[in-house]
Amino acid sequence: MVCATSALCVFACDAQAYNEPTHRRIVEVAVDAMRASSTQAGPIPRPDGVDPAQWDAFITRALRATNDLSRLRTGLTGAYDGFYDRDHNDSRARPKQIVGGGSPAVDIFLENANDPRVCDYRLKSSARPESPIPAGREYNLLNAGNARIFEFPYVVEDGYRPCAFKPWADGRSPGLGDVLGWHAASVDWRIADSSMWVRPTNTGMFGLLQEAQSRAFEYAGGALVFPFLCLYNLFTGRSCSMADAQNIASSVNVLELVQGLVPGVGPIDAAVNVGMWHFVDVEATQNRFNDTRGLFYENAGPNFPGAFDVAIMVATDIAGLTLHPFASEGVKRYGAYDRRSRNGFQWQAHNVGHTEFSPVSNLANHGWNTFAGIDAAALGWPLHAIGDSAAPHHVTGTTSWGHRSFEDAVEQLGEGLLPRPTSTEAFGAVRDRVLRSAFEHVRDLNANSISIPSFVINEARVTRDLARNDDDWIFKDSTSVEYLTPLLQQHSIDAYKDHPEKLRPFVEHAVANTIAFLIVASERMRPNEPAFEASTLCGENQYFTGRGSGCAEGIAPGLGQQSMPLGLRAVSCVAAGQSCLVTSDCCDGTTCNGSSSTGYGRCEAPPPPPPPPPPTCVHGSCTSNSNCIPGSGVCGADGCCQAPVCSHGTCSTDADCLVGEYCSGVCCLSLVQ
Numbered sequence: 001m002v003c004a005t006s007a008l009c010v011f012a013c014d015a016q017a018y019n020e021p022t023h024r025r026i027v028e029v030a031v032d033a034m035r036a037s038s039t040q041a042g043p044i045p046r047p048d049g050v051d052p053a054q055w056d057a058f059i060t061r062a063l064r065a066t067n068d069l070s071r072l073r074t075g076l077t078g079a080y081d082g083f084y085d086r087d088h089n090d091s092r093a094r095p096k097q098i099v100g101g102g103s104p105a106v107d108i109f110l111e112n113a114n115d116p117r118v119c120d121y122r123l124k125s126s127a128r129p130e131s132p133i134p135a136g137r138e139y140n141l142l143n144a145g146n147a148r149i150f151e152f153p154y155v156v157e158d159g160y161r162p163c164a165f166k167p168w169a170d171g172r173s174p175g176l177g178d179v180l181g182w183h184a185a186s187v188d189w190r191i192a193d194s195s196m197w198v199r200p201t202n203t204g205m206f207g208l209l210q211e212a213q214s215r216a217f218e219y220a221g222g223a224l225v226f227p228f229l230c231l232y233n234l235f236t237g238r239s240c241s242m243a244d245a246q247n248i249a250s251s252v253n254v255l256e257l258v259q260g261l262v263p264g265v266g267p268i269d270a271a272v273n274v275g276m277w278h279f280v281d282v283e284a285t286q287n288r289f290n291d292t293r294g295l296f297y298e299n300a301g302p303n304f305p306g307a308f309d310v311a312i313m314v315a316t317d318i319a320g321l322t323l324h325p326f327a328s329e330g331v332k333r334y335g336a337y338d339r340r341s342r343n344g345f346q347w348q349a350h351n352v353g354h355t356e357f358s359p360v361s362n363l364a365n366h367g368w369n370t371f372a373g374i375d376a377a378a379l380g381w382p383l384h385a386i387g388d389s390a391a392p393h394h395v396t397g398t399t400s401w402g403h404r405s406f407e408d409a410v411e412q413l414g415e416g417l418l419p420r421p422t423s424t425e426a427f428g429a430v431r432d433r434v435l436r437s438a439f440e441h442v443r444d445l446n447a448n449s450i451s452i453p454s455f456v457i458n459e460a461r462v463t464r465d466l467a468r469n470d471d472d473w474i475f476k477d478s479t480s481v482e483y484l485t486p487l488l489q490q491h492s493i494d495a496y497k498d499h500p501e502k503l504r505p506f507v508e509h510a511v512a513n514t515i516a517f518l519i520v521a522s523e524r525m526r527p528n529e530p531a532f533e534a535s536t537l538c539g540e541n542q543y544f545t546g547r548g549s550g551c552a553e554g555i556a557p558g559l560g561q562q563s564m565p566l567g568l569r570a571v572s573c574v575a576a577g578q579s580c581l582v583t584s585d586c587c588d589g590t591t592c593n594g595s596s597s598t599g600y601g602r603c604e605a606p607p608p609p610p611p612p613p614p615p616t617c618v619h620g621s622c623t624s625n626s627n628c629i630p631g632s633g634v635c636g637a638d639g640c641c642q643a644p645v646c647s648h649g650t651c652s653t654d655a656d657c658l659v660g661e662y663c664s665g666v667c668c669l670s671l672v673q
Helices: 002-008 021-034 050-068 104-111 140-145 176-189 204-236 242-251 254-259 271-277 307-319 328-333 359-368 378-389 402-415 426-449 454-469 477-483 486-497 500-528
Strands: 196-198 267-270 320-324 542-544 551-553 592-594 601-604 661-663 668-670
Touching: 021 050, 021 176, 021 378, 021 402, 021 426, 021 500, 050 176, 050 426, 050 500, 176 271, 176 378, 307 320, 307 477, 359 378, 359 454, 378 454, 378 500, 402 477, 402 486, 402 500, 426 454, 426 500, 454 500, 477 486, 477 551, 486 500
Parallel strands: none
Antiparallel strands: 196 267, 196 320, 542 551, 592 601, 661 668
């Protein structure tokens, strides 16, 4: 078990593709672009050579898709009190669990996460012409998954901590992009996809000997099969390939079956192992179980395995860390679509470093076949696969070659690559490019009637071409080594971050393919449009509690600090725009406006103080010395003429002055200057 732990340490740079915020932004930008009209960020230019009627039909189709998909149920996990136990068989991703930091205040805070006294869960429903939803009810957020997306006024927090939902967060607004983006990112949280265990027969020299025997069987068997295969292909008009002969030999490899009979010790679950199903190696020459295989460390990388790939193989050879096929949901979900199926013994015949995983196109296929046009949860799989297939390291099957540095750079650049509609000029440029590209993808989907897995593989091939067309600049193995060193990690990220123009084509490729997929998905759900579900709201005269059935009779208790559990008072203030009962509930100097004994107000910034009244000037106002009466001094900083200093005395008329002097109105001045 110690060896297994050390092997897991090597996985510290996990194999996920774009980071969770990037997966969310890819989907959000896709939805924003689909909704953009000619009045938002300027008109959408039609591509050269495209029939105007076809282009207008595409734009209309994209907008209609967002309206149709918004009528899906959210498919979200409900808000909850306490920690969730992950249900491995649930089609919805469970939120990540956060461990308390040891401080009593932190532990109490986490235990009370999603408490309606802490979270802004007091929004009231509003009547809509297109929906029978009754107005003035609190939402029963335990049943958030049954609410239709267009009815749901919250954004979803990544880890459901400290609150599952907020009316807004980090510039995100409720709606289709937020819900689908959360589902796309949630695929990286499915820990049960890749459960591991340690098999003694896959460790050390014993494991290496087994690998050598298995490979020798396949090469020898391939050599025997090769002449017969060539003879057969001669009559069928097909080419003759040694790789095909070896694939035939591997399909009858009895050594794998025997090697897999010995059980292991485990299971070992870790989030860093989830992404092993998220690759598709489009240039692999040997594909034992699929036409295009997934991750296979022995042949990782654009040309050969990188330093980190080799380190993983060495560590798993030493530790015997092996996929647990009887506990891994990935075997059932994605392995079921392999061209040549494997039983559990064959899956565990080799350790992780020598196991060929199913491609990410199988992951997309699982979600697409699960999607019934009722709720949005199953769309997370193909949306995630589309994001992964636009990541250059995932289409070359490598966890090295700058994998993590590249993806962290994309996340850190954030809205610089994936702007929001509020950045009108930047968003308009991105919108135009991705819509023009999406037009071609949708046309290919319609004309060729290709399957979603084939669509994902085609996308991956284009991703590989994007990298190759830039002389594979994107693959930098030294940055993976630097990434493991804390002092050099940001330097490794900056090697990519300093060149956003080289990263932009990959993320926009993901957005364009996402648009094409969402258009097709929307047309699958129309006959099955779900209806309003009454359980998503509390009843009349009820408020949301998050316990039991979710609602209780009566008026909701206030959000006052004194009602908070011990340890929450210092961290429970709410931000501007959120619900409050008294001003002490609000953060950052905001005040509670609009509250009453029966309803909540909003924390709002106080209005700016009125400008000070203009000064009352005894000797006149001024903006410069020339505005003041001659001899009365200078114009002061307060906009008033300063009190005069009269060397010949003060006066009101000439009679007050001596002979040879006159009165300026304030001072006697000499007639001869």
